[in-house]
Amino acid sequence: MKHGELKSLDLAALWQGLRRPDPMGTDRVVPPTGITAQLTVFAAAAMAFLAVFALALALATGRLAERWSNELAQTVTVRISAPTEQMDQQTATVMEVLRTTPGIADAKQLPDSEVEKLLEPWFGPDVPVEVLPIPRLIEVSEAGEGFDAEALRLRLQGEAPGAVLDDHTRWREPLVRAAGRLRVLGLVSLLLIAATSGAMITLAAKAALAANGQVIRVLRLIGARDITIATAFVRRFTRRAAAGAAIGTVLGMIAIWALPSVDEAGGFLTGLGFQGWGWLWPVLIPLAAGLIGFVATRSAALRMLREVR
Amino acid sequence: MIEMQNLSFGYGASEPLLADMSLSLQPGSFHFLTGPSGSGKTTFLRLCYADLLPRSGRMIAFGQDVSQLSRDGIAALRRKVGVVHQDPQFLDHMPVADNIALPQIVAGGPVDTDVIRDLLDWVQLRQHGGALPPSLSGGERQRAALARAVIMTPELVIADEPTGNLDWEMSMRLLDLLIEFNQADKAVLFATHDLNLIRAAKQRVQARVLRIAGKRLQLAGADL
Structure with a gap:
């Protein structure tokens, strides 16, 4: 027999065997294994539960990174700190500079009332803004691909020395980077969970196959094809993995759903969850678990069958 | 049905356990296989249903060279051969x-x-x-x-010492069943070291007796 012949136990044939119902009761040839079955279902459920959280983390951090990136990228502030007698003139100069700078959609000076609101958390509601040397703030909205920040900074420096361009780059980038890293961590966690599930199912399948060495020998003796033997095991483990993962996924989704609703004050933590169509993503977890069970058991069955002629 | 030509077999790289064995099993034939313990009767039978492959020589089963069979081919072969251990x-x-x-x-x-x-x-x-x-x-x-x-x-039933653990009465019952099966133009290859059973069978069925001795397969004579 050539070594490569076992490869004829291909995925397509096995998948077809899995999809068919089992009217002949071929699966019965594998004896029920109580504790192995229960442990496989439990492990798949626990892994799926964790996967739901990892998925929620990945999605939430993805949203966060996108939001920070978008919101902060679109707004730029020009702060004017100048002596009182020059304030109006420098403000007018800055407005003119901004008006003539390509890539700027809009520039508007924040009224005193809004500046008061910004200062309120630090100075209280009764702060006399008019007597304080408060800088003027001009909010700038970018258009299209934005403007050349460095060129604008130099121009402002030349025409209005008290004006400082703040494009939030300094503090925005680390935040966006952190959110991006968290998203990667979420995805890596998902991969680790998938790999761990695969390892656990492989161990369980190998244990079941080893315990059923006599079954396999009897089946080969009476003329069972490898595909028939493998399918009986693969079908069983695929179903266990998918069923366990379905239970874990439902529990995980309930846990996510029961988290406090999104709150501005809560920030990131209360935003951990799924939104809209995002609730459909966890549905993939039992499918992925079934696929992992399928591949892991198939590989274990192939190795085992190789040892039995 | 099964043709063996100059088969030899050994486990691993050791000395051959069986050498230069030739046999033809035809439909409706009844063969006993005998020989002392350890002579290689079970090994010989395992060669017959492709549980082992010969080291050299050629074995044709149902028109196919066994050494060329895929695993599915071997499974198909075993559906044509019933085995009783x-x-x-x-x-x-x-x-x-x-x-x-x-x-x-x-x-x-x-x-x-x-x-x-x-x-x-x-x-x-x-x-x-x-x-x-x-x-x-x-x-x-x-x-x-x-x-x-x-x-x-199946076309052939291979029985490997099926009466080894049975009393005489039960052995005869099993033998009767195999003779009945054989009468439907099916072949039987029956390994045993119970010469009394062979003598009893020869009175009821036309059987040939093969013996493994000195690593070789021989046709046993009237010395049984």
Whole structure:
């Protein structure tokens, strides 16, 4: 027999065997294994539960990174700190500079009332803004691909020395980077969970196959094809993995759903969850678990069958 | 049906256990295989159903060179050959009737309950059809194994010391069943070291006796 012949136990044939119902009761040839079955279902459920959280983390951090990136990228502030007698003139100069700078959609000076609101958390509601040397703030909205920040900074420096361009780059980038890293961590966690599930199912399948060495020998003796033997095991483990993962996924989704609703004050933590169509993503977890069970058991069955002629 | 030409076999790189063996098994033939313990009877039988491959020589089974068969090809070959061991193995979690039906189940065909019932009657295990194999006695296990071996109406039944653990009466019952099977123009290859059984059988069926001696297969003479 050539070594490569076992490869004829291909995925397509096995998948077809899995999809068919089992009217002949071929699966019965594998004896029920109580504790192995229960442990496989439990492990798949626990892994799926964790996967739901990892998925929620990945999605939430993805949203966060996108939001920070978008919101902060679109707004730029020009702060004017100048002596009182020059304030109006420098403000007018800055407005003119901004008006003539390509890539700027809009520039508007924040009224005193809004500046008061910004200062309120630090100075209280009764702060006399008019007597304080408060800088003027001009909010700038970018258009299209934005403007050349460095060129604008130099121009402002030349025409209005008290004006400082703040494009939030300094503090925005680390935040966006952190959110991006968290998203990667979420995805890596998902991969680790998938790999761990695969390892656990492989161990369980190998244990079941080893315990059923006599079954396999009897089946080969009476003329069972490898595909028939493998399918009986693969079908069983695929179903266990998918069923366990379905239970874990439902529990995980309930846990996510029961988290406090999104709150501005809560920030990131209360935003951990799924939104809209995002609730459909966890549905993939039992499918992925079934696929992992399928591949892991198939590989274990192939190795085992190789040892039995 | 089965043609062996100058087969030799050895485990690993050791000296050959069997050498230069030639045999032709034809439909309707009945062969006994005898020889001392350790002479290689079981090894020879395992070669016959491709559980082992020869080191050299050629074996043609049902028109196909066994060394060229794929794993599925070997499975197909085994559906044409029923095997009964001295210590037959069953799936202990399935009732006897289901164990007998096992070749039909794994072949993907419909399980013919009439055939199962007839076979249970034939081997006189009707009342044990629902029992689990561990509850069967030695003789009952051998008869259940025989029923399982013939359910696919194979061309050949290979029996490896099936009476080794049985008393004389039970051995004769099993022999009767094999003779009955043989009368349907099927071949039987029966390994035993019980010369009394062979003598008794020769009075009821035209059987040839083969003996493994000195690593070689010989036709036994009248010295039995």
